[in-house]
Amino acid sequence: MxxxxxxxxxxxxxxxxxxxxxxxxxxxxxxxxxxxxxxxxxxxxxxxxxxxxxxxxxxxxxxxxxxxxxxxxxxxxxxxxxxxxxxxxxxxxxxxxVSYPLLDILADYEDGTSSHYLALNEATLKRLSGTMRTDVYIRDNFFESFRGDGLCVSTPTGSTAYSKSNGGAVIHPRLDAMQVTEIASINNRVFRTLAAPLILAPDEWVVLRPEPFQDYLMSIDQFSITPQLVTAIRFRIADERIHFxxxxxxxxxxxxxxxxxxxxx
Structure with a gap:
């Protein structure tokens, strides 16, 4: 060995x-x-x-x-x-x-390029300054327009980390699910979100289409990335799994x- x-x-x-x-x-x-x-x-x-x-x-x-x-x-x-x-x-x-599910992240950029990542805990998208504004799609169907500090997408094992601190549920790792939690969303007469965590089935995916700002910050587990101009980010349960x-x-x-x-x- x-x-x-x-x-x-x-x-x-x-x-x-x-x-x-x-x-x-x-x-x-x-x-x-x-x-x-x-x-x-x-x-x-x-x-x-x-x-x-x-x-x-x-x-x-x-x-x-x-x-x-x-x-x-x-x-x-x-x-x-x-x-x-x-x-x-x-x-x-x-x-x-024993194996646990992972998060698959695909980021598309304005110049036609893309980046692929895997996360064990979670991925987040925020703005460095001002309010983040992004349309949220589930299985390519429009769900809501989000306004707030950001969004966190987590695996079941990652549900006990940053997602939980933002009001997310704790999910048993035998469930091949992913969770979307809001980070300080804005809810008033003008802007309205679900204002609750979303737990998605393994055959579903989430796509964020943020407004075209340059100052987004994306995190993959403990690593922070300042990407180029993002047009869309897709999150789904990965085909790969981690084995312990x-x-x-x-x-x-x-x-x-x-x-x-x-x-x-």
Missing amino acids: RIAIIKNSNAQSKLAAGLLTQKLTKNGFTLDTHNPDVVITIGGDGTLLGAFHRYAQQLDRVRFIGVHTGHLGFYTDWRDYEIDDLVQALLKDSGQS ARYRHMHFWDRVEDAFIGAKQ
């Missing part, structure tokens, strides 16, 4: 990565950052997001494992003091995995409870 180790700059993460490297080598694993079978991230959910984008072209043959050096995240199953247990699980690996080598199961709702509610009284 070929394994890549991706760590953040935290001292605790560096220490855990060194220990993991030593134990993997001792047990006959091959360390390979170019063509790995398994990618192990050490840090937090942000570290795993970065690794996902690094290996986005190899999703059909790579599984991910997250080791957290803080509290458990939504993408991390292991703590840094469980390195020995993780190595034992890898030694007994039989190819088991899951050797033990932590119920999704236990993760939600641990992240947002805390220990039971």
Whole structure:
């Protein structure tokens, strides 16, 4: 088995990565950052997001494992003091995995070019100055004219992140759905939106056709992009999926409870 180790700059993460490297080598694993079978991230959910984008072209043959050096995240199953247990699980690996849906984003520009992206958590479109104005289409049918700070489109696993902070629902990752949440929409006698999150089926897609301003800001997970003049952005559930080598199961709702509610009284 070929394994890549991706760590953040935290001292605790560096220490855990060194220990993991030593134990993997001792047990006959091959360390390979170019063509790995398994990618192990050490840090937090942000570290795993970065690794996902690094290996986005190899999703059909790579599984991910997250080791957290803080509290458990939504993408991390292991703590840094469980390195020995993780190595034992890898030694007994039989190819088991769990997969989650991803977001497919296609941006079209005025000059006829386009850009394609994948997101694990969410994508957003905002304006750097002033109110964002965009027409919203669902399955190519006009739905509404949005006015406000921006729109966030998320995956089920991303529903616990930025989307939730904007009033979105928490969606179980077994549902191949995507969610559109408004960011500070304007609703008055002149402008009117649904003013509620939209949860779309896997065979549906959303297209945004923004007014032709130059100062849009698009984010793909934790990466920000200032695109050229955008004519349309399409969002749908991707054909690709992310696969996690899951050797033990932590119920999704236990993760939600641990992240947002805390220990039971």
